[in-house]
Amino acid sequence: MNKTLLKFTIGFVAAWLVSCQARVDSFVEIPRLPLIFPDYTGITIPPNIAPLNFKINEPGKAYEVRFTAGGEKPLVVRSGKSSIRIDLGKWRQMLQQGAGSDLQIDVFVKSEQGEWQKFRSIVNEISTEKIDSHLAYRLINTGYVLWNKLGIYQRNLENFDEKPILENKSVEYGCMNCHAFSRNDPDYMMIHIRAIHGGTFINRKGEMKKVDTKTNYTVSAGAYPSWHPDGRHIAYSVNNIGQNFCTGEVRIEVSDAYSDLIVYDSQEDIVTTSPAVSTANRENLPAWSPDGKTLYFTSSPPVNGLNDRIHERYDLLRIGFDVATHAWGTVDTVLSHRQLGKSISFPKVSPDGKFLMFCTSDNGYFTIHHPMSDLNLLNLETGEYRKMEINSPHTESYHSFSSSGRWFVFTSKRLDGLFARPFFSFLDENGNASKPFVMPQKDPGFYQTFIKNYNIPELITGEVKVSPLAIRNTILGPSVPAGLAAGVDTAYMKQHLSMTVK
Numbered sequence: 497m498n499k500t501l502l503k504f505t506i507g508f509v510a511a512w513l514v515s516c517q518a519r520v521d522s523f524v525e526i527p528r529l530p531l532i533f534p535d536y537t538g539i540t541i542p543p544n545i546a547p548l549n550f551k552i553n554e555p556g557k558a559y560e561v562r563f564t565a566g567g568e569k570p571l572v573v574r575s576g577k578s579s580i581r582i583d584l585g586k587w588r589q590m591l592q593q594g595a596g597s598d599l600q601i602d603v604f605v606k607s608e609q610g611e612w613q614k615f616r617s618i619v620n621e622i623s624t625e626k627i628d629s630h631l632a633y634r635l636i637n638t639g640y641v642l643w644n645k646l647g648i649y650q651r652n653l654e655n656f657d658e659k660p661i662l663e664n665k666s667v668e669y670g671c672m673n674c675h676a677f678s679r680n681d682p683d684y685m686m687i688h689i690r691a692i693h694g695g696t697f698i699n700r701k702g703e704m705k706k707v708d709t710k711t712n713y714t715v716s717a718g719a720y721p722s723w724h725p726d727g728r729h730i731a732y733s734v735n736n737i738g739q740n741f742c743t744g745e746v747r748i749e750v751s752d753a754y755s756d757l758i759v760y761d762s763q764e765d766i767v768t769t770s771p772a773v774s775t776a777n778r779e780n781l782p783a784w785s786p787d788g789k790t791l792y793f794t795s796s797p798p799v800n801g802l803n804d805r806i807h808e809r810y811d812l813l814r815i816g817f818d819v820a821t822h823a824w825g826t827v828d829t830v831l832s833h834r835q836l837g838k839s840i841s842f843p844k845v846s847p848d849g850k851f852l853m854f855c856t857s858d859n860g861y862f863t864i865h866h867p868m869s870d871l872n873l874l875n876l877e878t879g880e881y882r883k884m885e886i887n888s889p890h891t892e893s894y895h896s897f898s899s900s901g902r903w904f905v906f907t908s909k910r911l912d913g914l915f916a917r918p919f920f921s922f923l924d925e926n927g928n929a930s931k932p933f934v935m936p937q938k939d940p941g942f943y944q945t946f947i948k949n950y951n952i953p954e955l956i957t958g959e960v961k962v963s964p965l966a967i968r969n970t971i972l973g974p975s976v977p978a979g980l981a982a983g984v985d986t987a988y989m990k991q992h993l994s995m996t997v998k
Contacts, residue, residue, distance in 0.1 A: 519572070520560050520604045523612035530554055530603040530615035534911070534943065537618045540922040540930035542627035542903065543595040544654050547582035548933075551940040554578070554615075558606035563587075565594025565622060570602075579940050584655060596624045621930075623922055625902040628680055629654055630959055631918060631935070632661060634673065634951040638915070644669045648687060650960055656938040661687075661960050666968045668692050675952060676730075678723035679847075680899040682960040686721060686730065687967070695975040698762055699962055700727065708975040709760050710734075711767055713989035714774075715996060718760060722782045722791075729819050730760045731782035731791055749806045750862035753799050754996045755780045757791070759817065760978060768981035770824040771988050772815060776996070780810065780861055783843045791817050792830070792843045792852065794861060807859045809839035812852075812874075822981055831874065831881065842894055845876070847901040851927055852876055855893060856883070863893045864907070864916060864951070871895060871906060873927050886921055886929045898955045905953045908932070916949040 529537055531553040541548070552559055561580050562570040571586050591599075601618035631653055636646040647663035664672050671690035678684035687697045695706040696718060709732065710717040718732030735755040757773035760766075773779050773791075776798045783792045794810040811832045816825025830852075833839055838856035841863055845852050852874040855863045863869035871892045874881040886892075888910035895906035904923055907916040911934065919932035934943065935950075980986070 520612050520614075523604060523614040526613050526615045528616055529618060530605070532603070532618075533940065534934045534936075536601075536620065536933055538620065538931050539933045540621040540623050541591075541599070541933065542653075542920075542922075543591045543622055543624065544588075544626045544629065545591070545920075546653060546655050546936045547584060547587040548936050549579075549581045549938060549940045552578040552580060552603060552605065554603075554605045554613075556605035556607055556613075560604040562600075562602040562604075563590060564600045564602070565590050566597045568593050581938070581940070588654075591622055594622050597622060623902075625900060625922070627653060627903045627920065628898045628955040628957045630682065630956045631905065631953055632675060632677070632682075632956055632960065633918065633953045634675065635948045636951050637948055644671070646672065648672060648675050650682075650956070651935070652959070653935070656936075659959075660964050661685075662964050662967045662971075666964065667971050670694070673952070674719065674721055675954065676721045676723055677954055677956055678727040679725055680897075680955055680957050681727070682956045682958050684723060684727045685960060685962075686723070688719070688721075689971055693971050695971070697967060697971055698730075699967075700762060702962065704962065704966065704970045706970055706973060706975045707760075707762070707765065707978055709758070709767060709978045711978060711980050713980055713984065713986055713993060714758055714767065714769065715754060715756060715993060718758060719755075720781050722784050724759075724784050724819060725786060725788040726819060728761065728763050730762060731784060732758050732760060733780045733782060733793075734758055735778075735780065749860060749865065752778055752780060752861075754778060756992075757782055757793060759791075759819075759822070761819075761981070764981075765976055765978050766981040767978045768822045768984055769989065771985060771992070772824050772827050774989060774992055778810075779813075781842060783845060785845050786847050786849045788819065789816060790814050792845065794840055794843065796839075796861075809833035809859055810841060810861050812840045812843055812854065822983060836872075836881075844895060844897060846897050846923070847899060850875065850877055850925075851901075851923070853884075853895055853897075853904065855895075864891060864949075866893075867891050867909075867913070869893055873929075875927060884929055886932050891916070894952055896954050899957050903955070904929075905955055906932075907950055907953060911943055915943075915947065916951065917943060918950045918953045 532550045536548045561573045564570045599620040648661045651658045670692040674688045683701045685699045716734045719735045720733045722731045736753040755778045757779045758769045778796045781794045792814045796808045796810045812830040841855045841861035843854045857866040857869040870887040871884045890909040893907045918935045921932040922930040
């Protein structure tokens with residue numbers, strides 16, 4: 497028997513012997529919660545989430561964990577190691593039966609002296625509200641380290657299955673970013689491809705194409721996107737984006753020298769804009785209201801040198817738009833950076849139209865590099881806003897709502913201050929958010945060794961069915977050029993472009 501097989505056999509037998517032990521009924525009570533990683537204590541979880549596997553950071557030679565919900569018989573996990581892995585089928589059954597009740601977790605640890613210890617019970621809540629079944633995200637290395645090895649993936653949140661939507665090695669290592677979906681629907685998806693084979697990949701229910709959204713009257717192709725609820729129109733910012741390396745707490749700044757807004761009609765392949773959203777100011781980060789009648793966006797003053805480009809702050813604005821006529825309304829200021837003393841970025845409106853979630857940082861809009869970035873919530877009915885109670889001392893950044901609006905995901909570096917991980921929280925009808933929890937992994941120690949960042953997490957209601965091969969073939973093909981919609985003030989746009997792009 498080789499050493500690897502022998503090691504596996506010994507480990508399996510040890511785990512089997514532990515699992516066959518009688519239920520622990522004699523123990524010393526420890527009047528505190530057990531130390532576990534990840535921190536799955538005091539949280540609210542969906543009834544369809546994957547098992548919350550965790551490590552017990554308490555010294556011992558044997559472990560027992562009992563999960564109890566809805567008055568049912570406990571689900572018991574016994575292990576000779578501190579790593580607790582829960583059977584998927586039993587976990588799923590327990591959550592289904594216990595939806596709407598508490599999930600009690602009792603942790604027992606056998607000390608080196610042979611004495612069992614029981615820690616104070618962990619009490620979590622099982623919501624009756626399901627979360628969307630899948631999460632799409634980009635995995636990317638930090639900064640400039642191996643930046644060209646990246647991919648966009650989808651994870652089934654009801655188990656641990658992860659599949660690639662597209663890996664950039666299949667398109668000659670070009671940059672891929674800003675994937676987006678219409679109303680959390682995996683059948684309506686877009687992905688930007690930068691540099692080699694550049695263009696915007698668009699899928700609408702299996703109809704795929706690559707589009708060049710740059711026109712002679714706009715500063716660039718579409719950058720940051722927001723799908724209209726109709727699944728046909730997409731709002732974009734068009735930017736001149738650059739990176740600057742800095743000293744101090746923020747080492748990299750991503751900023752735009754100039755930017756405007758456009759709306760792209762993916763059926764007619766035409767672009768429209770207006771002098772109201774193509775100004776000397778830098779309009780950025782569009783986000784539709786759920787009724788599709790209002791476009792929220794951020795805006796910052798024109799650049800007057802590199803210092804302004806990096807350190808200026810953004811306001812939150814909105815404008816009406818009619819997709820049937822391409823008629824633009826009047827710009828209205830929703831929140832000024834002067835009110836908050838912070839810069840505003842990444843506005844997202846909840847599906848019920850009641851709340852708008854956004855990030856704040858000391859300056860700029862690209863919050864992933866800002867340790868001081870926080871999540872905020874604006875009640876669109878009352879105008880009240882606040883910094884959310886779920887923030888940590890580390891970066892909280894890009895966020896998106898579930899299709900129901902009751903769950904949201906965001907990236908946070910709170911685990912180690914270095915890497916962005918996806919966290920979930922429940923948002924009730926009054927705007928109160930539950931304690932966030934990190935996306936469960938099969939290996940409880942996964943986040944202690946995984947050195948890629950989760951980027952742009954988007955909740956979707958099912959699996960993206962188009963294959964990576966079909967997406968790749970579309971990207972390697974020619975681009976469809978977008979035309980300019982009738983009614984656009986071309987004289988103004990030509991003059992604006994000449995004054996902006998220098």
